[in-house]
Every structure is written in C-alpha cells, then in structure tokens.
Amino acid sequence: MFRELFEPMTIGPMKVVNRVMMSAMSAGMMLDRDGQITPEMIAYFIERVRNNPGMAAVGACAVVPTPEQWKYPVPIYSDHVIPSLKRLVDAVHQYDTKFGIQLWDPGGTEGGKRTLISPSGLSSNARAKGGAMMGPQVNRGLELDEIGEVVGYFARAAARCEEAGLDFVEIHAGHGYLISNFLTPLFNRRTDHYGGSFENRIRFLIEIVRAIKAVLGNRVALGVKFNGDDFLPSDGWTLADSCRLAPILQAEGADYLNVTAGVVGAPRLTIAPMYEPQGCYTHLAEAVKPQVSIPVGTIGRIKNPEMANDLIAQGKVDFVGMGRPMIADPDIVGKARRGELDEIRKCLADCRGCMDEHMRSARRGEVTTSCVVNPRMARESVCIDIEGASKHNPKKVLVVGAGLAGLEAARRTAFSGHHVILCESRDRIGGQIRLAALMPGRQEIADMLPWYERQIAKYGVDVRLNTMVNEALLDSIAPDVVFVATGSVPQVPSGMIESVSNAASINVAMIDDLLEEGTPPGNNILVIGGDQIGMQAADFLSEGGRKVCVAEAHGHFAPKLAVHDRWYLLNRTDEKNVRRFKNVHNVVVDTADNVWIVTEKGREHLPGIDTIVFASERRSNRSVAKIAEAKGLKTHIIGDAFDVVSEDGGTIFATIAQAYDVARFV
Known part of the structure; x- marks a missing residue:
C-alpha cells in the first residue's frame, strides 16, 4: 500500500527512506529561560519521528541576534544552544528520519517586543495602510552595509547546525518573513540593487544560498522554502516569479525546494483553515517541478496518505509535507505504512489549537501550541497513556451524553481498562458537532466522529442510544464514576x-x-x-x-x-x-x-x-449532575455542561482537552 509514498529518494547527500516530511513548524518548540532545548521538546519530536517520516525539521529558528531574552524561537544565532540541539539531534537519529532546522527571521511580521528588520521598514501585513506598522513594534529598514551582515548570520547559523549533527537546513523565504519581504514588491521599496527588478529582489536570497553553500559544501543538504504565490491582488510575488526563481536556486546549489504560499493579510493564508480545500497549494509545486531536476515538495492541507501518495504517483511533486496531520496523529506515517487508515485521527484544519493557541499564548507572555483533537500535543513527556493500566482494578463508568466531551471521556477511560457505559438521548452520537458540520465549508469538522466510533467499539464501550438518564437508571447501573457531558442549550x-x-x-x-x-x-x-x-x-x-x-x-x-x-x-x-x-x-x-x-x-x-x-447565549445543561451528586456518586461535569461562557468555553479545543484531562485520572 502507498508504494510511491514509501519509496526512498536522494536529496543532496541524504538518502531519505520515504517521501513524507514532517514540515518545519513552530509547534513543539519548548525552550528553557536560556533558549535551550528542553526534554519536553525532545519528547515532542520523538513521539513523531519514531514512526519514521523521511524528513523532519524544527521550524522558524532565529538567525539574527536579539538583545531580548526569548522563550521562543530556538536562538540558532548563538553557540550556547549547540549542546542541547545536539541532544535533540542524537535522539532523533535513533530512527530513520533525516533531521533539519529552518533558518528564519520574521522580517516585518509583527509579534513580540524585538525591533524588526526588513528591506524598507514596512509591515508584512498586507492590510497595513501604506505599510505602517499595526502595533507599537519598531520596524527598521536595513542599511545597505547591514544586508551583508545578515547574510553572514544565516551562514554562521548553518555552521552551528552542522556542528550539532543536523542532516539538512532549510532557508525560510516565504510567508512574508524577512527574505520573502525582499522578494515581494509590496514590501520591498528599495531603490538600490536589492530592490526593483526581479534580479535585484532575489539578490538577498541568492547571497544567503551562496554563503551557506560556502560553509556547508555538500556535507549537509540545503533546502529553500518559498512562496509559490503571495496571493496578493497587486505587487505580490507570483507563480511566474517562482518558476523563474527555481532553476536559479538549483544552479546555486539548493538540494530541494519546498513550495508554500501566502502572507499575513492576503485573501488566502499561509496556514490554511478548513475553508480551503485539501491540497490547496499543491498546484504551485506542480508548476515549479518541471523547471528543475532537484526534488520539489508541497505543503498545505494534505491530511491523508491517499492524497499524498497520489500526488507523488502522478508526478506532481517529489515529497509531501505533513505538519498539522502529525500534530493531530503522531503515528500517521506508521498507520499508513501498516494500512491502518481507519485508525488515523485526522487533522480538522481547525486552527484553534495549533496556530491560534500559539498566538494567544504569546500574548500571555509564553509560547505554547496544542491541538484541537490531540490533547497530548506538547505534553508528551507528562501525559503518558498506557492501554489497560486500570484493567486489574476497573471501575464502572457511566458517561451521560455522546457529544465530543462524552466520546473523549468514554474513549479515554475505556482505554485504561475501565468498564464504560455511554448513554445518549438521541439516536446517534456526535451532539452539536453534527450541526456544526452543516455549516458551509466546515463539513470536515465531523471527520472525528468515525474515529471516535471505532475507538469506543475497539475498547468495548457499551453504547446505549435513545436512552435518557434518570434516577432510576442511575440506581440500576450503580456506577462508580459518572461523567456528565450533556452539553448546553441556546437561550x-x-x-x-x-x-x-x-x-x-x-x-x-x-x-x-x-x-x-x-x-x-x-x-x-x-x-x-x-x-x-x-x-x-x-x-x-x-x-x-x-x-x-x-x-x-x-x-x-x-x-x-x-x-x-x-x-x-x-x-x-x-x-x-x-x-x-x-x-x-x-x-x-x-x-x-x-x-x-x-x-x-x-x-x-x-x-x-x-x-x-x-x-x-447558551446555558449549560447539568440536571443529571444534580441527581448523581445527590446520590453521592463521584461526578465529573465536562464539555459544554461544565463551561460554555469563558474564552475557550464551547470550543472543540476546550471540550476534548478538558474531558481527556479529567478522564485520564480515573
């Protein structure tokens, strides 16, 4: 199964075991106060690479020194990070995954407190009027003599990557970050030889490629990630530009190209939500591929192995990036290899857990990432799930309500070995998620229901549909633990x-x-x-x-x-x-x-x-909880029944996470 997806390939000096890349993402970046990689970050990557994707990378690592103490991102501009980075690399190299790092500077993309640098001192937000910054952050246009200095930062960062034992580095030249700012006319208003013509706007990137190749030679592979299209109505970097750039990058020594898309404020965004079709940006890589002979990869809403394999089999791309799908299910590659497609917990492209939690937590002075469907995300080292851990001392668990909270509570307690009864007043499971899936462009939000159906069946949950829970039923079942997941009602x-x-x-x-x-x-x-x-x-x-x-x-x-x-x-x-x-x-x-x-x-x-x-307005429905508590039963209220009014209340993200966190301690 999936012969093309699991076919080896060669990228520069690397022999790669298959065509799946765990895309470089900011997700999973957990550092200590000194910017050192933590055991928690190592656990995040090991959870995923032990299933042997061909490649994996740490995303968006800072190459330009900053005076601020950052908890994020990895400060690859400093030698002090090399020992902890080497520990991460050594841990990953227990498996057949080639491991890399993404070299990055945010350019005019706002966020944090540091002084930004860019070609012209303009915001990278396409909605910014006249390029003015949309917040108080300072954005300074680079002086001519500073550009060479920044090129040197990229080269020295690459040298640190080699010292740490990484297999490849990837230059991030997309998404409205620093290099992308130089490529895009809207953000690059320079009148010197780094602005204006196509040749001038790509000069900064080409100088970085040359400087890194001079440092690494052919010992470490070099990739370039760039936008196939900015999707701007005017003054944007276009697909025609990308097709023109690709052979130049190959001639300068790039070993692979990774084609992405979008900038902040464009009609179509870099991290595509479920409103975008699956494989939304693959056509861009498909257009670039004929221009070069080195491998070309694609990313963007490729959430299932069938699509990934088809893209390669049809010759559209050479490898596929799976980022969020590996957050949602760290074993997606292993399950695809074993043909266990029904076991894959699919990414919903509901960005509330990954992208949004990253942004919201940054505003709170910390940077964390989670996942709507995988509550263990970024907690792999502390949330140790052991199947059957309670099978020698099982409890009788009653879960009332088969919406997402109830399904997760039933799944997790049954996984531990408890005897679980799940009662639902309707004739099917799913609760409000079935209504949410009726909304235009959001049908995929129900993709989790077949997975839950299979999980609760696999672990022996006794599902009772069309069943109202009342005092008499509580007496009849006599549960040790009751989960009340009866949702909320509009008012x-x-x-x-x-x-x-x-x-x-x-x-x-x-x-x-x-x-x-x-x-x-x-x-x-x-x-x-x-x-x-x-x-x-x-x-x-x-x-x-x-x-x-x-x-x-x-x-x-x-x-x-x-x-x-x-x-x-x-x-x-x-x-x-x-x-x-x-x-x-x-x-x-x-x-x-x-x-x-x-x-x-x-x-x-x-x-x-x-x-x-x-x-x-919605009101939590807790009537069953009052009955159970009055009878002295150990009762947990979860999901919308617990909270529907707070910042996270009523979201899939909060519902599954809270149910999981309560259920794992039963």
Missing part, C-alpha cells in the same frame, strides 16, 4: 423575551432547533449573536441569496474561532453582503413587526425582517 438573552414576544408574523427560532428540524428560514433574517455559532449561522442562512443581518452585543465577531478561520468566515459573509452590527444593546420588535437594533449610536430600523434566529 434568549435576558431583556429580549418581552421584546420578541410582540412579533405578530415574524418567525422566531433557536439556532439548534432550526438546524435539527430542517425548518426552512425566511428570506430576510436577523441573527442575534455574532460569536462563532452566530457568524457560522449567518453564513449558512445567507446561502441562496437570503438577506441576513447579525446583531452582536460585544465589540468583536466570532472571537472564539481561530483567527484564520475567522478571516475566511468574515470574508465569506462580506461577499454575501451580510450586515454586521456590534455593541448592540437591545433588539426591539413592535406589534406591527417593525424591528430596530439599539446601539450606542442610537436606533436603526431593519425593514422587512421575517425571521429572528437566536444564536448567542
């Missing part, structure tokens, strides 16, 4: 009940009821609530040309969604002319069916509203 915000009760002919519905019952909505709809549920509902309801307005009580829309998902969702609703109103204090409906929204700016009439959908 009308306080103060609006009387107002909407005035409606004579306007249809008033709760979002859950509308979706579950398949009730046809009207043609002029007001959605009350603009967080993740409300905005997705607006996207759903605006299909087919319906007119939709959204009224949100707070100052932002869909803050619980990952920023990349939100970017696509808001663009989608803008294209369909969905009107958004924030800081809405009240919605007023009179007996003649006139509807007004009330904000600090006053009242605005919304003519012709025929449907009002409530998709804002």
Whole structure:
C-alpha cells in the first residue's frame, strides 16, 4: 500500500527512506529561560519521528541576534544552544528520519517586543495602510552595509547546525518573513540593487544560498522554502516569479525546494483553515517541478496518505509535507505504512489549537501550541497513556451524553481498562458537532466522529442510544464514576423575551432547533449573536441569496474561532453582503413587526425582517449532575455542561482537552 509514498529518494547527500516530511513548524518548540532545548521538546519530536517520516525539521529558528531574552524561537544565532540541539539531534537519529532546522527571521511580521528588520521598514501585513506598522513594534529598514551582515548570520547559523549533527537546513523565504519581504514588491521599496527588478529582489536570497553553500559544501543538504504565490491582488510575488526563481536556486546549489504560499493579510493564508480545500497549494509545486531536476515538495492541507501518495504517483511533486496531520496523529506515517487508515485521527484544519493557541499564548507572555483533537500535543513527556493500566482494578463508568466531551471521556477511560457505559438521548452520537458540520465549508469538522466510533467499539464501550438518564437508571447501573457531558442549550438573552414576544408574523427560532428540524428560514433574517455559532449561522442562512443581518452585543465577531478561520468566515459573509452590527444593546420588535437594533449610536430600523434566529447565549445543561451528586456518586461535569461562557468555553479545543484531562485520572 502507498508504494510511491514509501519509496526512498536522494536529496543532496541524504538518502531519505520515504517521501513524507514532517514540515518545519513552530509547534513543539519548548525552550528553557536560556533558549535551550528542553526534554519536553525532545519528547515532542520523538513521539513523531519514531514512526519514521523521511524528513523532519524544527521550524522558524532565529538567525539574527536579539538583545531580548526569548522563550521562543530556538536562538540558532548563538553557540550556547549547540549542546542541547545536539541532544535533540542524537535522539532523533535513533530512527530513520533525516533531521533539519529552518533558518528564519520574521522580517516585518509583527509579534513580540524585538525591533524588526526588513528591506524598507514596512509591515508584512498586507492590510497595513501604506505599510505602517499595526502595533507599537519598531520596524527598521536595513542599511545597505547591514544586508551583508545578515547574510553572514544565516551562514554562521548553518555552521552551528552542522556542528550539532543536523542532516539538512532549510532557508525560510516565504510567508512574508524577512527574505520573502525582499522578494515581494509590496514590501520591498528599495531603490538600490536589492530592490526593483526581479534580479535585484532575489539578490538577498541568492547571497544567503551562496554563503551557506560556502560553509556547508555538500556535507549537509540545503533546502529553500518559498512562496509559490503571495496571493496578493497587486505587487505580490507570483507563480511566474517562482518558476523563474527555481532553476536559479538549483544552479546555486539548493538540494530541494519546498513550495508554500501566502502572507499575513492576503485573501488566502499561509496556514490554511478548513475553508480551503485539501491540497490547496499543491498546484504551485506542480508548476515549479518541471523547471528543475532537484526534488520539489508541497505543503498545505494534505491530511491523508491517499492524497499524498497520489500526488507523488502522478508526478506532481517529489515529497509531501505533513505538519498539522502529525500534530493531530503522531503515528500517521506508521498507520499508513501498516494500512491502518481507519485508525488515523485526522487533522480538522481547525486552527484553534495549533496556530491560534500559539498566538494567544504569546500574548500571555509564553509560547505554547496544542491541538484541537490531540490533547497530548506538547505534553508528551507528562501525559503518558498506557492501554489497560486500570484493567486489574476497573471501575464502572457511566458517561451521560455522546457529544465530543462524552466520546473523549468514554474513549479515554475505556482505554485504561475501565468498564464504560455511554448513554445518549438521541439516536446517534456526535451532539452539536453534527450541526456544526452543516455549516458551509466546515463539513470536515465531523471527520472525528468515525474515529471516535471505532475507538469506543475497539475498547468495548457499551453504547446505549435513545436512552435518557434518570434516577432510576442511575440506581440500576450503580456506577462508580459518572461523567456528565450533556452539553448546553441556546437561550434568549435576558431583556429580549418581552421584546420578541410582540412579533405578530415574524418567525422566531433557536439556532439548534432550526438546524435539527430542517425548518426552512425566511428570506430576510436577523441573527442575534455574532460569536462563532452566530457568524457560522449567518453564513449558512445567507446561502441562496437570503438577506441576513447579525446583531452582536460585544465589540468583536466570532472571537472564539481561530483567527484564520475567522478571516475566511468574515470574508465569506462580506461577499454575501451580510450586515454586521456590534455593541448592540437591545433588539426591539413592535406589534406591527417593525424591528430596530439599539446601539450606542442610537436606533436603526431593519425593514422587512421575517425571521429572528437566536444564536448567542447558551446555558449549560447539568440536571443529571444534580441527581448523581445527590446520590453521592463521584461526578465529573465536562464539555459544554461544565463551561460554555469563558474564552475557550464551547470550543472543540476546550471540550476534548478538558474531558481527556479529567478522564485520564480515573
């Protein structure tokens, strides 16, 4: 199975055992106060390379010295990191994986407190007006004599990589980072020989390649990762530029090319959410490949081995990058090799755990990464899961509710060897995730349900559908432990009940009821609530040309969604002319069916509203917990039943993680 995917290849001096690369990512980068690689970071990589992907790399390691004490990224600009880096390399080299590091500088990409450097002192955010920085961070355009100094930093960083025993280095020349800034006309306004023409804009990259080759020779492989397309409407780096650059890089000594895409603020983003199709950027690598004879790789939403194998078998690329799929399931390569495709826990491309947690944690003064579907991500050294650990002293566990929280609690406790009964009031498992999968562009969010079905069957969970849990059933089962995962229900915000009760002919519905019952909505709809549920509902309801307005009580829309998902969702609703109103204090409906929204700016009439959908406030459903606790049963409340109002409450990310963390201690 997957003959082409597991065919060896040669990259420069490397003999690579297969065509899968664990893409270089910032994920898993866990350092101590001195920037040294920690045992936790080693455990993260070992969890993945023990399944022998052909290549793996540490992402985005800093080559330019900075005076700030950084907890992130790896400071490859300093000799002091070499010993801990060598420990990581030696650990990885127990396996048949070639290991590398990505040489990087953020350029004009904002984040943190350090002074940024760039070709022209402009922000790398394509939305920045006139290139002005969008925050207080200083961005300094490089002086001519400083450019050679930065080239030297890249070369010395590469030398440290060789000293640590790495097999390859990858120059990051994409995503709006420093080298990408030089390539892209929008960010490069220089008038010297590093700006203007194509030849001038690639000069900085070519000088870096030459300097690194001079240091490494042919002893360590050299790759270059660059954008196939910035996806900017104008003044961007294009696919035609990439096809022109590729043979030049080969002639200068590059051993492989890795084709990526996008910059911050472009219509299509570097880390693609589920709104992008699987394999969304493979066409770029496919266009570059005929221009060179060295291996060309692709990345971007390649989440299953079937697609990866097809891309190679069809001659479109030479190798595939799998980043987030290896976060979601560290054993994806091993399972593909063994033909255990049904066992693969698929990446959902819901960026709330990986990309978004990385950004949110950075704002808190730390940098961590997690995963929506894999709560052990970045905790591999402390969350040691041993199958059957409790089989000699099993407990009878009752899980009430078969949404995601209940499924995870049932899976994890059964995995440990407990006797688990899972009761669900509906005729199928999945809970609200089945409703979420009805939303446009988000069907893949239900990909986890078949996996959970197989896991709970494998570990012997007794699933009882169409079963309401009451006092009598609790007495009958007599569980040692009860997990209450009964979710949440939508409710009308306080103060609006009387107002909407005035409606004579306007249809008033709760979002859950509308979706579950398949009730046809009207043609002029007001959605009350603009967080993740409300905005997705607006996207759903605006299909087919319906007119939709959204009224949100707070100052932002869909803050619980990952920023990349939100970017696509808001663009989608803008294209369909969905009107958004924030800081809405009240919605007023009179007996003649006139509807007004009330904000600090006053009242605005919304003519012709025929449907009002409530998709804002939710209330945790804990009624079973009260019964179980009254009977003295050990009771755990998880998922939406536990929390639906906090920053993370009501998200898949929080739901699975909390259920896992409680269940593993039973």
